[in-house]
Amino acid sequence: MTKIALQQDRKLDAIVLGRAGVDLYARESNTDMADISGFNKFVGGSAANIAVAVSKLGGKVGFIGCVADDAFGGYVKQYMSGQGINLDGMMTDNSGSRTSVAFTEMKPSDCTVLIYRNKASDLTIKPEQVDPEYIASSKVLVVTGTALSESPSREATLIAMEHARRSNTLVVLDVDYRPYSWRTDVDASIYYGIAAGLSDIVIGNREEFDMMETVLAPGNKDDDATAERFLRANTQVVVIKAGEFGSKVYCRDGHKFQQGIFRVEVQKPFGSGDSFAGGLIWTLVNGGELEDGVKHGSAAAAINVSGNSCTEAMPTKEQLFDFIETREQSL
Numbered sequence: 001m002t003k004i005a006l007q008q009d010r011k012l013d014a015i016v017l018g019r020a021g022v023d024l025y026a027r028e029s030n031t032d033m034a035d036i037s038g039f040n041k042f043v044g045g046s047a048a049n050i051a052v053a054v055s056k057l058g059g060k061v062g063f064i065g066c067v068a069d070d071a072f073g074g075y076v077k078q079y080m081s082g083q084g085i086n087l088d089g090m091m092t093d094n095s096g097s098r099t100s101v102a103f104t105e106m107k108p109s110d111c112t113v114l115i116y117r118n119k120a121s122d123l124t125i126k127p128e129q130v131d132p133e134y135i136a137s138s139k140v141l142v143v144t145g146t147a148l149s150e151s152p153s154r155e156a157t158l159i160a161m162e163h164a165r166r167s168n169t170l171v172v173l174d175v176d177y178r179p180y181s182w183r184t185d186v187d188a189s190i191y192y193g194i195a196a197g198l199s200d201i202v203i204g205n206r207e208e209f210d211m212m213e214t215v216l217a218p219g220n221k222d223d224d225a226t227a228e229r230f231l232r233a234n235t236q237v238v239v240i241k242a243g244e245f246g247s248k249v250y251c252r253d254g255h256k257f258q259q260g261i262f263r264v265e266v267q268k269p270f271g272s273g274d275s276f277a278g279g280l281i282w283t284l285v286n287g288g289e290l291e292d293g294v295k296h297g298s299a300a301a302a303i304n305v306s307g308n309s310c311t312e313a314m315p316t317k318e319q320l321f322d323f324i325e326t327r328e329q330s331l
């Protein structure tokens with residue numbers, strides 16, 4: 001079993017950095033975008049989803065991001081603070097940028113997710129808006145990688161990671177790769193490479209590691225070789241997620257293990273990665289073992305994909321443990 005060393009005397013368990021936006025989910029299931037009659041409104045965005053996941057499980061969570069100075073921005077902030085999330089690091093931009101908005105179908109697979117991110121407010125966050133003392137008040141900083149895709153958010157993200165390293169705040173990188181946010185995979189792999197080197201834990205799926213290996217090992221599909229490549233600099237743990245095939249976890253000391261999934265009736269595929277990260281991080285900040293964290297992440301993800309939203313379908317601690325007790329895991 002593996003324990004991750006964390007500073008315990010911190011006000012917050014985790015600060016999540018990245019986008020918070022509006023998710024509009026199709027009213028009808030198994031219906032094409034063209035035929036959907038309307039959408040239900042929720043708060044989403046990868047970083048907001050992770051923040052809500054940790055908070056619903058009982059964690060003390062903060063957020064670093066930016067929304068527009070408009071009604072959608074106001075809605076996102078109202079929802080997140082209603083969830084008990086500290087928004088001291090949440091900025092509001094009035095330069096004409098827009099809060100990120102996602103429209104989705106509701107299908108178990110081949111599910112269209114359209115994200116409107118032209119002039120996205122979250123990418124306007126500036127390095128001077130990142131407070132080192134805020135980061136030092138948390139056990140963990142979780143970075144969602146889309147924040148690296150553009151300046152000034154890229155510099156804000158990298159300085160946040162530097163501040164975290166200086167204050168012994170554990171750094172988790174959730175790769176969260178959205179190809180359309182980047183000019184080329186080469187650009188993306190360069191910045192993700194820098195960010196991975198500043199991270200204690202790197203979480204991604206195979207496609208995301210493929211992108212990160214664009215320059216160093218193009219064409220590699222071997223998870224063991226990938227893990228070896230990324231277990232360098234500060235990185236102690238690499239998690240390679242594989243959807244319905246579960247996940248593989250690699251530690252710097254050579255220990256590795258796999259986690260299967262909990263089979264459920266899937267309503268929609270999105271939200272799995274964010275709930276997985278939330279379950280894992282919540283376990284670690286509570287002093288749990290890495291193996292239990294990955295199991296909790298896998299269960300939280302299964303619960304989420306069987307629900308009808310991302311944020312609202314994140315489980316509470318009681319729901320998570322009831323689910324684990326009553327379900328079989330398949331390897």
Ligand SMILES: Nc1ncnc2c1ncn2[C@@H]1O[C@H](COP(=O)(O)OP(=O)(O)O)[C@@H](O)[C@H]1O
Nearest residue numbers: 205241242243244246247261272273298301302
């Ligand atoms: N259909 C599914 N049923 C149950 N669990 C799932 C399913 N899809 C994903 N998961 C769980 O969520 C985790 C993360 O999902 P994955 O799709 O790999 O992430 P991402 O969305 O970031 O690509 C998986 O490792 C698995 O534990």
Ligand SMILES: O=C(O)C[C@@H](O)[C@H](O)C(=O)COP(=O)(O)O
Nearest residue numbers: 044045046102270271272273274
């Ligand atoms: O990430 C977004 O901007 C929108 C999300 O809330 C969205 O619903 C989604 O796609 C989450 O997917 P995941 O990264 O697979 O968990």
